[in-house]
Amino acid sequence: MNKVISKFIDTHSLSVEEYESLLNNIQEDEKEVLKKEAVSLATSVYGKKIFARGLIEFSNYCKNNCYYCGIRNGNKNCERYRLTKEQIFECCDLGYEFGYRTFVLQSGEDLYFNDDVMVEIISHIRKKFPDCAITISIGEKEKSTYQKYFDAGANRYLLRHETANKELYEKIHPKEMSFEHRMKCLQDLRDIGFQVGAGYMVECPYQTNHDLALDLKFIEEFKPEMCGIGPFIPHKDTDYRNEKAGTLEKTLLLLSITRIILPRVLLPATTALGTIHPLGREMGVQHGANVVMPNLSPTEVRSKYLLYDNKICTGDEAAECRNCMSARMSRIGYELVIDRGDFKKL
Ligand code: SAH
Numbered sequence: 001m002n003k004v005i006s007k008f009i010d011t012h013s014l015s016v017e018e019y020e021s022l023l024n025n026i027q028e029d030e031k032e033v034l035k036k037e038a039v040s041l042a043t044s045v046y047g048k049k050i051f052a053r054g055l056i057e058f059s060n061y062c063k064n065n066c067y068y069c070g071i072r073n074g075n076k077n078c079e080r081y082r083l084t085k086e087q088i089f090e091c092c093d094l095g096y097e098f099g100y101r102t103f104v105l106q107s108g109e110d111l112y113f114n115d116d117v118m119v120e121i122i123s124h125i126r127k128k129f130p131d132c133a134i135t136i137s138i139g140e141k142e143k144s145t146y147q148k149y150f151d152a153g154a155n156r157y158l159l160r161h162e163t164a165n166k167e168l169y170e171k172i173h174p175k176e177m178s179f180e181h182r183m184k185c186l187q188d189l190r191d192i193g194f195q196v197g198a199g200y201m202v203e204c205p206y207q208t209n210h211d212l213a214l215d216l217k218f219i220e221e222f223k224p225e226m227c228g229i230g231p232f233i234p235h236k237d238t239d240y241r242n243e244k245a246g247t248l249e250k251t252l253l254l255l256s257i258t259r260i261i262l263p264r265v266l267l268p269a270t271t272a273l274g275t276i277h278p279l280g281r282e283m284g285v286q287h288g289a290n291v292v293m294p295n296l297s298p299t300e301v302r303s304k305y306l307l308y309d310n311k312i313c314t315g316d317e318a319a320e321c322r323n324c325m326s327a328r329m330s331r332i333g334y335e336l337v338i339d340r341g342d343f344k345k346l
Contacts, residue, residue, distance in 0.1 A: 004025075016214060016217045019212070019213035023213060035252070038257075038287055042289075044263070049339070050334045050337065051337065051340075052099070052341075053103070053292070053293045054095035054100035055104045055106060056104065057302075057305040058083040058087075058088050058113075059110040059112070064108070064173075064176075064177060067240060068204055068232060069307050070237060071108050072238065075235075089124060091103075092132075096129060096132070098322040099322070099338040100132075100322075100338075101338060103129075104137060104158070108139070109140070118149060119148050122134060127153075135156040136154050136157050136158075143188040146194070156196070157196055158228060159197065161186060161200060162182065162200055163201075163214075165210075165211045168206055186222065195343050196226070197224055197225065198227055200212075200229060201231065202251045205232070216257060224262075226265065226266040227258055227262070228270060229251065231272050232308075233276065233310070234309060247276075251284075255269075255289055259287075264344050267288060267290055269282075281328065282331070282332050285329070286332060294322055294324075299315065302315065302316075
């Protein structure tokens, strides 16, 4: 076996140059070795258990204009919606009945949901479901705002870093957005005490193996509790409409590598992975993922939260998604559990 791979399996760490060389030179049989190692690590920490997060996509209004994203502000074809507080609470009620013990509140950067509104929503859910984790994923805010969410009872925050290369970050985002600010947000969230989720897209426009190597090094050093990794998928109303989607193969490889870097990380088999292949999420788990995020949003708004084309499950009821996911996991020998599924500290 290639020396870099043996070193990686032994030490769970490589230099940026070595990560890049691993990605450039890996052979099929070596991918199999990494896959086995990743699954064995995931199983030794979390068993054959998969944690489910009920995802509530509560608004697709967004002030940002990330060039790859279907709900970016500049997309005039996007039909906007915003759930009411009551609708959000109903999603949680339903989700609790279905066995979810983590709710993920995700949206575009919608200024309607200011600090007071968010604090009211978080406090209500915290009071009603003391045994559940609350995850927020609504983008970049001031540290004082993050602190208010935390004090109101939120436990986790997902904010993908998107890319650890400043130059690439600046290529795929408009000039109003800054790499430094995104990174500062991740640090603020960590300092406040959130379980923090970083993450990146695989094979987004302009991305090279060097960029991915920087992502891997960043993950190794920042040590997020969660890491969202999914293939880039073009959206018809963006300038990247004719770009190729990220591949299944590359995404699965990066999931395995990420699991080996951080054996305890909470690693979702993402909806984007399920979108590029009908068994993408199952394969994600078989490469080291241990989290899935079925959709809990009301059916009538599902088809409007479209970050990329051909998103799956947009016509399903929340109950169907829950049952479908349970069946998918049990078919591959895993159990979807009723559990908060917190990060397991050493
Ligand atoms: N506004 C929130 C939530 C963003 S949507 C935030 O800023 O964190 C969640 C993630 O979807 C993004 O972080 C991005 O990595 C991913 N995403 C957006 N457009 C995508 C596309 N075209 N293909 C694949 N993933 C995409």
